[in-house]
Structures are given as structure tokens and as C-alpha cells.
Amino acid sequence: MHPAPSVIIFNTFSGIGFGLLFFLGLGFPAPTGWVAFVFFAIAYIMAVGGLIASTFHLGHPERAIKAFSQWRTSWLSREGICAVAALIIMAIYGAGLVFFGTKLTILGWVGAVLSLGVVYTTSMIYAQMKTVPRWKHWSTPALFIDLSVAGGALLSGNIVIALIMLVIAGGMTAYYWATGDKRFAESGSNLANATGLGGIGSVRAFEPPHTGSNYLLKEFAFEVGRKHVQKLRIISMVFGFAIPFVLLLMVQASASHILALFAVISHIVGVLALRWLFFAQAEHVVGLYYGKR
Amino acid sequence: MTTLPPPSAKKLGLVIDLDTCVGCHACVVSCKGWNTENYGAPLSDQNAYSAAGQGTFLNRVHSYEVQPDQGAAQLIHFPKSCLHCEDAPCVTVCPTGASYKRQEDGIVLVNEQDCIGCGLCAWACPYGARELDAAECVMKKCTLCVDRIYNENLPEEDRQPACVRTCPAGARHFGDLGDPDSDVSQLVAERGGFDLMPEQGTKPVNKYLPPRPKDVEPEIDILAPYLEPVAQDAKGLMGWLDKALTAMPGGSK
Numbered sequence: 447m448h449p450a451p452s453v454i455i456f457n458t459f460s461g462i463g464f465g466l467l468f469f470l471g472l473g474f475p476a477p478t479g480w481v482a483f484v485f486f487a488i489a490y491i492m493a494v495g496g497l498i499a500s501t502f503h504l505g506h507p508e509r510a511i512k513a514f515s516q517w518r519t520s521w522l523s524r525e526g527i528c529a530v531a532a533l534i535i536m537a538i539y540g541a542g543l544v545f546f547g548t549k550l551t552i553l554g555w556v557g558a559v560l561s562l563g564v565v566y567t568t569s570m571i572y573a574q575m576k577t578v579p580r581w582k583h584w585s586t587p588a589l590f591i592d593l594s595v596a597g598g599a600l601l602s603g604n605i606v607i608a609l610i611m612l613v614i615a616g617g618m619t620a621y622y623w624a625t626g627d628k629r630f631a632e633s634g635s636n637l638a639n640a641t642g643l644g645g646i647g648s649v650r651a652f653e654p655p656h657t658g659s660n661y662l663l664k665e666f667a668f669e670v671g672r673k674h675v676q677k678l679r680i681i682s683m684v685f686g687f688a689i690p691f692v693l694l695l696m697v698q699a700s701a702s703h704i705l706a707l708f709a710v711i712s713h714i715v716g717v718l719a720l721r722w723l724f725f726a727q728a729e730h731v732v733g734l735y736y737g738k739r
Numbered sequence: 740m741t742t743l744p745p746p747s748a749k750k751l752g753l754v755i756d757l758d759t760c761v762g763c764h765a766c767v768v769s770c771k772g773w774n775t776e777n778y779g780a781p782l783s784d785q786n787a788y789s790a791a792g793q794g795t796f797l798n799r800v801h802s803y804e805v806q807p808d809q810g811a812a813q814l815i816h817f818p819k820s821c822l823h824c825e826d827a828p829c830v831t832v833c834p835t836g837a838s839y840k841r842q843e844d845g846i847v848l849v850n851e852q853d854c855i856g857c858g859l860c861a862w863a864c865p866y867g868a869r870e871l872d873a874a875e876c877v878m879k880k881c882t883l884c885v886d887r888i889y890n891e892n893l894p895e896e897d898r899q900p901a902c903v904r905t906c907p908a909g910a911r912h913f914g915d916l917g918d919p920d921s922d923v924s925q926l927v928a929e930r931g932g933f934d935l936m937p938e939q940g941t942k943p944v945n946k947y948l949p950p951r952p953k954d955v956e957p958e959i960d961i962l963a964p965y966l967e968p969v970a971q972d973a974k975g976l977m978g979w980l981d982k983a984l985t986a987m988p989g990g991s992k
Contacts, residue, residue: 447862505856505876512853513834516741522859523834576828576939577865634938635865637803642933642947643757643815647807652814655767655799658792661870665861731936732867735801735819 447578448668449725456500457568457721458714461590463492464561465598467536471558474604478547486540488601490533493564497529521574525567532560565594572724579633580626580728585618592618593717600690600710605698609691612713616687619720623679630729630739640734651737666730667738675727678719686716741833743826744842750917751844751883752823752944753903754926758951759910762802762816766902766911770798770820770881773901778886779851783874795872797821797881798902815950818911820902821868821881822935822943823847829860829869837878845917845944846885851877865939888913916944 466489469475477485501507514530516523536557542548569590572581596611637651638644693709696702729739774797775782784794798820806812823840827847830838837853838860840846849860849869854877861869861878869880884900887893897904903911914923923946926932932946973981 503857505858505871506854509835509853509855512836513855513857516834516836519741519743519831520834520859522832522857526834571832571859574832575862577863635936639938640936641803641815641817642935642949643803643805646813646950647805650804650806651801652804653802655764655801655819656793656796658790660793660799661795661873662861662867665858665871666867730862731865731939735867 447725447728447730448665449722450503452499452502454718454721454725456496457590457724458496458717459492459499460496460568461565461594462597462601462714462717463489463494463496464532464564465594465596466601467493467532467561467598468558468595469598469602469604471536471539471554471556471561473549473551473554474607475602476543476549476554478543478549480544482540482543485602486536486544489536493529493533521567521570525564525571528560528563528567532557532564535560562591562594565590572728577731578728579629579635579731582633583625583629585622585625589615589618589622593720597713597717600694600713603706605694609694612687612691612694616683619682619687623723626727633731635731635734637734637737640731651735654736662732663736663738667733667736668726672726675723678723682716682719682723684716685712686720687713689713689716741830741836741838743830743840746825747842747845748917749844749915750823750825750944751846751888751914752916752923752946753820753883753900754912754914754916754923754932754946754948755818756910756912756930756948757815757817758948759908760800760816760818761908761910762800762814763907764800765905765907766818767796767798767800769901769905771796773884773887774879774882778882780872780875780877780879782879783872785873795870795879797868797870797879810953810955813950813953818902819866819868819935820945821847821883822866822941822945823881823883825942825944826940828863828865828939828941832859832863834859846883847880848882848885849878849880851875854878865936865941866943883913916946 470485470489501510504510513523513526517527535553539550539553539557542550566587569587573586575581592615596608596615599608599611637649641649643649689712690709693705697705733739771782782795784792786792787794798818801817801819803815803817804812805815823845827840830840830847835853835855837850839848841848856871856876858871861871869878872879887900888898890898899913903913912923912926915921916923918924927946930948932948934943935947
């Protein structure tokens with residue numbers, strides 16, 4: 447799949463932003479006044495910034511309001527509704543903390559659940575795609591939620607939870623890669639049943655329908671990003687999980703904000719690489735018709 | 740509404756005969772011609788006169804080589820457009836309700852005024868039947884020429900999809916695949932029509948007819964044995980060369 451920068455930025459930053467809102471909503475931490483303002487500002491910049499970035503890949507963003515209508519069947523519609531609900535509830539909860547020094551506990555919990563709901567509904571947009579066997583698995587939502595909670599714990603300063611979640615999210619990522627590599631073969635889709643000609647003999651794509659490229663090839667048969675898979679996997683493991691883990695251990699001993707900042711930056715770099723691979727490595731079955739993957 | 744309607748009794752669709760298709764791409768051209776000028780966003784081209792030209796098409800013809808265990812390879816031309824699936828995954832993913840499946844005849848359509856161009860329906864389609872137009876930024880797909888098949892301003896013989904009407908080989912057939920007695924259903928039953936990618940669970944309405952088995956041509960020319968042109972044993976200069984080269988180190992024997 448084509449790794450559109452707007453969607454990678456959305457998944458990375460909104461994931462972390464809603465993860466931070468999750469912890470703020472639960473009341474870990476529950477600051478007031480200026481400190482609360484800074485926490486909520488960071489969360490909203492990431493969550494909303496990511497959502498705005500995601501609209502850049504739309505052909506007609508001016509009609510985006512219509513995307514709230516089909517929640518009965520569409521995960522994208524559900525995601526939109528969930529995001530708006532989470533942002534409104536958490537804005538009220540945040541205003542209570544920032545301006546009135548009041549903690550609306552129940553509202554915070556609702557906002558926390560909705561924040562994770564956004565991450566879950568986002569992940570289901572991918573996990574529902576039978577056409578992309580690598581994504582069509584329970585581990586896609588598990589990976590998204592693990593990453594979001596790990597990033598949220600890191601930003602909210604819940605060091606012990608962050609240490610545990612970094613290990614879990616790192617393990618989940620490794621599991622996702624190891625099993626994901628086999629899923630296309632396991633899906634049973636191949637050129638033989640794509641064309642229905644397998645009964646005659648072995649099928650080979652002889653001539654494409656056109657001399658140039660087309661929308662389908664650009665969107666679905668993205669092969670460039672796969673060249674450096676092993677290097678990118680190491681980068682995302684080291685920067686995303688290992689370095690932040692070590693830095694957080696040092697933060698726990700020294701309470702240094704600078705080290706914590708480096709942990710966050712390192713984590714974001716690693717997760718960006720991971721999200722790139724999530725798209726670049728995902729193979730759509732339509733590539734079979736073109737003899738490409 | 741992106742909720743799929745209950746399966747309709749009438750299932751309009753195409754039957755494509757892979758035995759008959761000659762790969763002339765006339766259906767591709769007539770499809771683009773009709774659908775670029777008659778409704779909604781036109782089917783744009785980008786850099787049409789350059790080496791990297793490309794554009795939006797609702798119907799494309801692939802060619803596949805199939806190598807049987809015994810005998811010569813076959814070349815099979817393979818037209819592909821929307822299969823108007825009964826369980827259309829492209830419809831349910833649409834966040835705006837722009838994609839829908841008609842209850843009355845099962846045709847899958849896009850309401851372009853509601854399309855936000857998110858591309859999710861193209862992701863959900865295993866067949867590559869939907870293409871986002873690069874100029875208009877809305878999703879385009881085969882409409883089964885819904886503006887022809889019911890169009891009383893056209894002569895009756897033209898009330899079928901442009902691709903079917905134009906096919907010079909008669910490789911494309913249009914009809915109601917929900918009616919077991921229709922011509923197309925009979926054809927599918929007779930020729931063993933099949934679904935593309937059945938494991939995807941989309942229940943396509945369009946069917947493909949397999950190429951007929953190749954027969955082995957018997958020797959019918961009684962003069963052929965007298966015309967055997969290939970010398971099995973080289974004689975004279977060629978024979979000497981053959982022996983000399985074979986005797987050299989590395990020669991084949």
C-alpha cells in the first residue's frame with residue numbers, strides 16, 4: 447500500500463495524542479491550572495494535528511461533514527464520530543481542570559474510553575480489509591492500542607506504566623511482523639484463483655492493460671519501501687522501544703525532564719518508521735492481477 | 740445508505756467469455772468514450788501524449804500466459820471491470836453513503852456529489868474495479884451503463900452496456916444473472932462460468948467463462964511426410980564440422 451505521509455503522520459501523532467488524553471481522562475495525572483493547560487495543549491496539538499493531516503489525502507475535504515453519516519457500516523465514519531465526541535468531552539473535562547481546578551471524574555473516564563475508542567476505530571479501518579491480508583487480523587487493533595497507550599504513558603509521565611507498555615508494544619510489534627509476513631500466503635489469494643485460470647496450468651501476467659501506470663498501481667503496488675525492511679525494522683525497534691526504555695530508567699533515577707524529552711522524540715522517530723512499514727509492507731490482492739505485490 | 744440491501748431478485752451483470760475474447764481493447768475504448776461524456780465527472784487522462792501517460796478507466800484488459808503441464812502455452816485476454824458483487828465490500832466501507840448498491844437490480848454505483856475521495860472503497864475492492872479520478876478527485880467505477888440500459892431514447896439494440904454493444908467477438912454478454920432461465924444464466928450453467936477470487940467472499944454477479952480445452956490437431960496433410968525438411972544426421976562439410984566440434988574439449992556428446 448502507498449505510504450501516504452499524511453496518513454502516517456495522522457496514525458503516529460493522533461495515536462500518541464489520544465493515548466495522552468486517555469491517561470489525562472483517567473486522572474493520571476490530574477493537574478490543574480497552567481500545568482493542566484500544557485498537558486491538554488500537547489495532547490490536542492497531536493490528536494487534532496494528526497486528524498487535520500489525515501484530511502489532506504481526501505479528494506474533497508470540503509465534504510468531510512458527510513463522513514459522519516454512515517456509522518452503521520463504516521469504520522471510517524465511526525472513527526470520525528468517536529474523535530469528535532472524545533475531543534468535545536475531553537475539552538470540557540480539561541476546561542474544568544485548567545480554569546476551575548475541578549476534576550469531573552466521570553466525564554474524564556468517558557473521555558478516556560472514547561479516546562481509546564478513536565484508536566480502536568482507526569485500527570479497524572485497516573483490520574477490516576480482507577483485500578490486505580497483512581492487516582486482516584486481531585493483532586492490528588492490538589498493535590494500535592498498545593502503541594497509543596505506550597506513547598500516552600510516556601507523555602503523561604507515568605514512568606512505570608510506560609516501561610511496561612514499551613515492552614508490551616515492542617513485543618506486539620515483533621509478533622505483528624513475524625506473523626504478518628506469512629499472512630498473504632495463508633490468505634489463499636493467488637493469481638490462479640484471481641484469474642480462475644489455474645485449472646489449465648501455471649498463470650503468469652503476460653501483458654498489463656496499459657503502457658503507463660495507473661491509480662491502482664500507485665495506490666496498492668508500492669514496492670519501493672520494502673527494499674529496506676530489515677533496516678527500518680531495526681530502527682523502529684531501537685528508537686521506538688529500546689532507547690526510550692533505557693532513558694526512562696535513567697529518568698526514574700534522576701527525574702530529568704530533558705532525558706524524558708529525548709525518550710519521547712526517540713519513540714516518535716521509531717513509531718514513524720514502524721507506521722511507514724505498516725503501509726509499505728502491506729500487500730493488496732489486486733497486485734496479483736498485475737503480477738506485482 | 741451504505742448498508743447493503745437484501746439480495747435482489749434481479750441481478751444485472753456481465754458474462755465474459757475468455758475463450759472468445761481476442762484482446763482488441765475495443766470494450767476499453769467504447770467504455771471510456773461513453774462514460775467520459777454522458778454523466779458525472781469525465782474520465783480524465785494525465786500527460787496522455789507522454790511516455791508516462793495514464794488515465795482513469797472503468798474497464799481494462801489484462802493478458803495472461805497459461806502454461807499447461809503438457810503442450811504449448813496459451814495466451815488469454817482478460818477484460819476486468821466492476822463485478823457488481825452481491826456482498827460488495829466497497830459499499831459498506833464508504834463513510835458518506837456515496838457508494839450504494841441498488842435494490843432493484845443490484846448495480847453498484849457512486850453518487851459523486853457525496854464522494855469525499857477517501858479511496859477506502861478502492862482499498863476494499865479485491866478486483867481493482869474502482870479508480871479515483873486524478874482531475875476530479877472522486878471515485879469512478881463501472882455503472883453497467885445504467886444510463887444506456889434503461890434509456891428509451893436509444894434504439895432497443897443499444898440498450899446494453901457500451902462494452903457489450905461494441906465487442907466485435909461477442910465475448911461479452913449482458914443480462915439478469917438472478918433469473919436462472921435468462922440467456923446469460925444458461926450460458927454460465929452450460930460453460931461452467933466461475934467467480935474471480937471466490938475466497939474473498941464478495942459473491943460477484945459477473946461471471947467468467949473458461950477457455951475451451953484445446954484439441955490436438957490430427958495429421959491431415961498426406962503430403963507432409965514427403966516434405967520432412969529437417970536433416971536429422973548432418974552429412975558432408977556440416978557432418979565433419981559437427982564431429983570436429985563435438986570432439987573438442989567441452990563439446991556436447
